[in-house]
Amino acid sequence: MSISPLTRDQVRRVDEVAIRDYGLLGVVLMENAGRGAAEIINRLAPQGPIAILCGKGNNGGDGYVIARHLELSGRQVEIFSVVDPRELSGDAATNAAIAFKAEIRTTKINDASQINQQSWSAVVDCLLGTGATGSLRGIYAGIVDAANSVETMRFAIDVPTGLDCDTGAASIPTFIADHTITFVASKVGFEIGDASTYVGTVHEVGIGVPAKLLREIAKSS
Ligand SMILES: NC(=O)C1=CN([C@@H]2O[C@H](COP(=O)(O)OP(=O)(O)OC[C@H]3O[C@@H](n4cnc5c(N)ncnc54)[C@H](OP(=O)(O)O)[C@@H]3O)[C@@H](O)[C@H]2O)[C@@H](O)CC1
């Protein structure tokens, strides 16, 4: 089911209501999101190693799911995490723990230049999603700069890090994606101003929430 672009509040309400009122588990939604994203990346990314950049929230959690499914598809992956994965919480922690047990190569980023130390066929931005507010803080800006400087195919997960998904305003820097794989529906900010420079081709991935909920959210403002 395809629906019109949503605001940050609307799409976050989809997750919240699906979990609270429908009894879907957050970890199931994350699995659907990450698996759907991995299928698109596997289809589009050239052969070669893939770097997956993970932030400290659930957008980062998606990255651990994506890594697991890409590895299952025969891809070589390496996760780069902004935090020690043991500091994660909730569904992101669950998926990071699975990746750890599965011995998926994971490096904590101490210096953004670590990302540029080898060539990648694709770089996947799971740094920040709909939970991002304001200009990039801490090491995030340096990581986005480093990712933008790599000659590779760039995928943004849910939202390119640095882009405001409601206004389309781009902070400096903002991840410059060739493809944005976004969950539930596109976001209103992707169609405003210069946002298209950052989102590239937009792919929508359903996360398994019921059509009834989507119809209700689409009617709300
Ligand atoms: N069940 C679900 O809900 C599902 C969710 N899904 C996925 O989750 C994503 C939303 O996850 P989320 O809410 O955890 O937020 P997310 O974007 O990862 O960032 C939060 C972290 O960012 C930080 N931070 C914020 N602004 C910042 C800045 N400017 N610069 C630097 N840091 C900044 C902030 O840190 P703090 O400010 O608290 O220190 C906080 O730790 C969504 O986009 C989708 O991908 C899917 O799996 C489907 C199911």
Ligand SMILES: [K+]
């Ligand atoms: K992202």
